[in-house]
Amino acid sequence: MTSKPKVLITGASTGIGAVYAQRFAERGHDLVLVARSVDKLEASAARLRKETGVSIELLPADLTDKAQLSSVETRLREDASIGILVNNAGGNVGGTFVTQDIADLTKLVTLNATSVLRLAHAVAPRFAEKGEGAIINISSVLALAPEWATSVYTATKAFVLSLSQALHGELAPRGVYVQAVAPAATRTDLWNLVEEDKRPPLMEVSELVDAALVGFDRREAVTIPHLHDEAHWQALEAARKVLLQDTGHITAAARYAASK
C-alpha cells in the first residue's frame, strides 16, 4: 500500500501501455492493468511486483465489448484509490477506407474513441469533486494528418486530441490534469500491420514513454515526444486561434457571393 494514487492503464499488456505500467510501478504507484491478453498481463504484473514491490491488480477486458467496458467504467467511478487514468489501448485496421469492413471500423471507433470518452467520463466527475487526479490520453501525430492514408484511425486520434485539449481547459481550474500524448512512429506490435520494408524509422517505446512522462510532470496539455522544434506546435496553435477569430462574422465571405 502506497500513499501515491493508483494508476489504471488500458492496453497495458504490450507496447506503450506496458512501459507506462513499468514506469508508474518504478515511481511507486499501485496499478490496475486492463487488456484482453490475461497471460501477458499476468507475466508483466508478476515481474513488476517482484522488481518494484507495488501492488498490481488485473482487470481483463475487451474495451469493444459493452459489458466489459462498463465494468471498467464502474471500477473507475467507484474506486477512490485510483487517481490516474491512462487511456492507451488502441488499434488499427489494415486496408483502405473502401476495402475495410464496416464492422471492423465500427469496433475501431469504439476502442480508439468511445472507450477513451467513456473511461474519462467515468472518472472526471470524481476527480473534479476531489480537486485532484490526472488523465493521460494517447492520441497520435496522425491526428494532425488527415491526408495520410489511415482515415478512420486518424479521425479517432483527432477526436482524442480535441477531447483532451477541451478537457484540459475545462478541468485544470478544478485541479484535474488532462494530457494528450501524440506519438509518431514508435516500435510496437501496432506496426505488424505494415510490411517491414514500408515502415518508417521507429522510436523505441521507452524513449517515447520517458519523454511523455517529462511532459506529464510539467503538466503539458499536449506532449509530442518526436517533435524536436516546439515552435512548430506553437505556430500551429497560434494559426488556429487567428483563423477562429476570423469566423465571428454574420455575413458569408465575399468569395461565396452568389454570381448574379
Ligand code: NAP
Ligand atoms: P500495441 O503494442 O499493439 O498495444 C495495444 C494495446 O491495446 C495492447 O495492450 C492491447 O492488448 C490493447 N488492446 C487492443 N485491443 C483491445 C481491446 N479491444 N480491448 C482492450 N485492450 C485492447 O500498440 P501500441 O503502439 O503500444 O499502442 C498504444 C497506443 O499508442 C494506441 O492507442 C495507439 O494508437 C497509440 N499510438 C501508437 C503509435 C505507434 O507508432 N506505435 C503511434 C501513435 C499512437 P490486448 O491485445 O491484450 O487486448
